[in-house]
Amino acid sequence: MPDLARSHAVVIGAGMAGLTAAQAISRHFRKVMIIERDALPAEPAPRSGTPQAQHAHMLLAGGLKALQTLFPGFENDLAEAGAVKIRTGKDIRWERPGFDPFPIRDLGFDIFSMSRPLLEAVTRRRVLETPNIGICMRSRATKLVASRDTMRLEAVRYESEDGPAVTVEAELVVEASGRCGLTLQLLEELSLQKPEETEIGIDQAYASTIVERSIDHDADWLGNIVLPSAPASSRGAFLFPIEKQQWLLSIGGNHGDAPPGDRAAFMDFVKSLRTPTIYDAVRDARPVTDIVRYQLPCSTRRHFERLEAFPAGLLAIGDALCRFNPVFGQGMSVAAQEAVILDRLLAEDVLVERLARDFFAALQDTIATPWGVAVTDFVYPATRGVRPADLAQRLQYGAALTRLAAEDPEVHRLTAEVSQLLKPQAALRDPALAARVMSLI
Known part of the structure; x- marks a missing residue:
C-alpha cells in the first residue's frame, strides 16, 4: 500500500518512461498525476507525441522483466492483446556480414514482438487500473x-485545452517528456x-x-534483421511480426543515406540491402499503412550524476536522461529498468533531499551497457563526437567475440543476454572469456 506520509507526485509525459515511472511511484504515494499533452487513444493507435511510434520497436528481455516486476502478469496481457511470442535466437533470423544467417539456436528465453502503440496501450491500461494514478490529458506542463x-x-x-492554467503542489516531480526542457529551464532559473x-x-x-504477413509464409523464421556492412554502407532493415498477422518493416541509413517515402523507391531501397531475404518476403505483400519517416540527429546522454547541486523533489527519466540510436531498440527497456530502480529507492525510504543523487548514481550501470553499444556508431567516419581512444580495439574485440559466439552456443547465449539487457556489458570482459576472444584477434 502507498505510504500515506507521501502525498502527491506528478509525472510529466505518458509515454513508456512516464507510465512505468508513475506505476513505480504509485506504490509509495497516495496520489500520482500524469500530465500528458496528447489525447490518449483507448485502443492501440499512433499519436503525435510519439512520432517514432510507427517504426519498429523491440521490447528487450530486460525491459520485459522490468515490466513484469511493475505489472505482475504483464506477459499474459501482451499475449492476450495479440503480441507475438518470440524465442530468442530461434525465431528472428539475423543476417550480419560473414554470417547469413547467424547460427539459429534456442537461447532459452522469450520476448514479445508488437507495435509500439500496442505496447503503450497495454501498459496504459494497467496504469489506469491502479487506483491512485490519474492521467490529465490534453494538458501541457x-x-x-x-x-x-x-x-x-x-x-x-500546466495548461489544459478547456480550462485556465493550474498550479498543483507536489512532493515529487518526474520529467519523462524526453526533451527535458522544464528541468533544464528550472536549473537555469x-x-x-x-x-x-x-x-x-x-x-x-x-x-x-506495415504489410500483411502471409499465413502461407513457410520460412523457418518469424522475423528478420539485416545488419549493414559497416562502414562501407549503413543500410539495414528490421522485419518484425506484430499483432493482426502483420509485419512491421523498418529500413534505415545514416549520414545522408535516408530511405525514401514513396512506395516504389522504398522497395528499391529494400532491394538494395546486403541480402535479398526481406525483399523476397515482402515484395508481394499487401501494404496496410502508408510509409512514415523519422530522423534522429544524435544519441544524447545527459550526465545528471555529475551535478553537485540539484533541486530536491525532482527527477528526470527515460529519454530525458539518455536518448539512444533507435536502431538498437534500447530506449523503452532502459526506461522500464530505471522505473524499477526508482521503486527500489522509494521502498528504501531514501529522503527526498537525497533521492535525485542516489537515483542518478544508481542508473549508471543500467545506462552503461546500451551506451556502450551506441559508441559503436563511431565505426562510421562521419559520426560526430569524441571518439573513444580505444575504438579500434573495441571493434576488434567485438568482431572476435561475434566469431566466438557463432562457434560456441554458451557464448552466443551470453552475448544475447547482454544485448537483451539481462546482464551487464562487463560480463563480456570476464577474464576467461576475454582470453578466448583475444586469441582470435
Missing part, C-alpha cells in the same frame, strides 16, 4: 516551481549548473510501413 531558498521543488504549472551532454552524431534516418 509549462513550468516547474521551486523554492530558491530551500532548492526544493514545490509545484508544477535557480542559477544551477546544467548537466554535461555527450553526443554521438549519427544522423539516423529510417522509414517504415
